Amino acid sequence: MxxxxxxxxxxxxxxxSEYLCNLGIAHAFLELDVTLDADDLVKHYRGMKLSEIMASISRQYSVELPDDFISSYRKRVASLFDKHLxxxxxxxxxxxxxxxxxxxxxxxxxxxxxxxxxxxxxxxxxxxxxxxxxxxxxxxxxxxxxxxxxxxxxxxxxxxxxxxxxxxxxxxxxxxxxxxxxxxxxxxxxxxxxxxxxxxxxxxxxxxxxxx
Known part of the structure; x- marks a missing residue:
C-alpha cells in the first residue's frame, strides 16, 4: 500500500531545539546549585517526557523542585526559541x-x-x-x-x-x-x-x- x-x-x-531545551534545563538546575552540561543532557534524555527528565535529575542530585519549576523552565525555553531556534x-x-x-x-x-x-x-x-x-x-x-x-x-x-x-x-x-x-x-x-x-x-x- x-x-x-x-x-x-x-x-x-x-x-x-534539543540543545536549547536542555540548555534551559541546565540553567534551571543551576539556580538549585546543580551544574549540568546541556550536551550530556541531550544524549541522555532526548525525546523523553519532561516530567520524567526533571524527576530523574532531581533524584540523582537529591534536590526538591519548586512548585513553579516547570512553568519557569517553559518561559526560559520560549525565550531561547525566540532568540536562537x-x-x-x-x-x-x-x-x-x-x-x-x-x-x-x-x-x-x-x-x-x-x-x-x-x-x-x-x-x-x-x-x-x-x-x-x-x-x-x-x-x-x-x-x-x-x-x-x-x-x-x-x-x-x-x-x-x-x-x-x-x-x-x-x-x-x-x-x-x-x-x-x-x-x-x-x-x-x-x-x-x-x-x-x-x-x-x-x-x-x-x-x-x-x-x-
Whole structure:
C-alpha cells in the first residue's frame, strides 16, 4: 500500500531545539546549585517526557523542585526559541519536496510545538495537524500515540511513515508497526523492526519514495 501520510516528530526532527531545551534545563538546575552540561543532557534524555527528565535529575542530585519549576523552565525555553531556534538543516527542502499529508506528533505540549513551528516558519506545512502527547494521553515510546494519530488522520498505520530523531520516538513508531525513518544525527546504534536510519534531511523525499 502506498504511503500517504507523514508523521513528524518536532524537537530535533523539524526544529533544532534539543540543545536549547536542555540548555534551559541546565540553567534551571543551576539556580538549585546543580551544574549540568546541556550536551550530556541531550544524549541522555532526548525525546523523553519532561516530567520524567526533571524527576530523574532531581533524584540523582537529591534536590526538591519548586512548585513553579516547570512553568519557569517553559518561559526560559520560549525565550531561547525566540532568540536562537532554527529549522533542522535540510528540513525545509525535504518538506518542499514531499507532497503527502503531514502531521506533527510530539511528546511536548501543543503551545510549545506551535511556538517552535511559528518561529521557524514551518507551521504552514502542517496547518492544524498538530498532535501533543499531553492531549492524547500517551507518550513515546508508547506506540498508541502513533496509532491514535493515524486514526485521527483517517489513515491506516501501513499508509503512514514516521520520521523521528530519538530512540524513544523510533521505538514508538516501530512498536506501532509503522515504517519509521530515524534521523540519526548522533550515529547511534539502533536495531528495531520497521526502522531505517539516515543522517541527511535532504535524503528524506527519496527515502519516502522508495518505501511508497
Amino acid at each position: 502506498s504511503k500517504s501520510c507523514l508523521l513528524f516528530d518536532n524537537d530535533g526532527t523539524l526544529v533544532d 532554527t529549522p533542522i538543516e535540510g528540513v525545509v527542502y525535504a518538506l518542499d519536496h514531499l507532497h503527502h499529508r503531514k502531521a506533527v506528533v510530539s511528546n511536548g505540549p501543543r503551545q510549545k510545538i506551535e511556538h517552535a513551528l511559528n518561529v521557524c516558519q514551518l507551521r504552514g506545512y502542517f496547518n492544524d495537524n498538530i498532535f501533543s502527547a499531553y492531549d492524547i494521553g500517551y507518550y513515546k515510546p508508547n506506540p498508541q500515540i502513533y496509532l491514535d494519530v493515524a486514526a485521527m488522520m483517517k489513515v491506516s498505520p501501513n499508509q503512514c511513515v514516521v520520521i523521528e530523531d530519538s530512540k524513544v520516538g523510533a521505538e514508538a513508531g516501530s512498536r506501532a508497526g509503522i515504517t519509521t525513518l530515524f534521523y540519526n544525527r548522533y550515529n547511534e546504534t539502533l536495531s528495531l523492526p520497521h526502522v531505517t536510519s539516515f543522517n541527511d534531511m535532504k535524503q528524506l523525499p527519496k527515502m519516502i519514495a522508495n518505501v511508497s
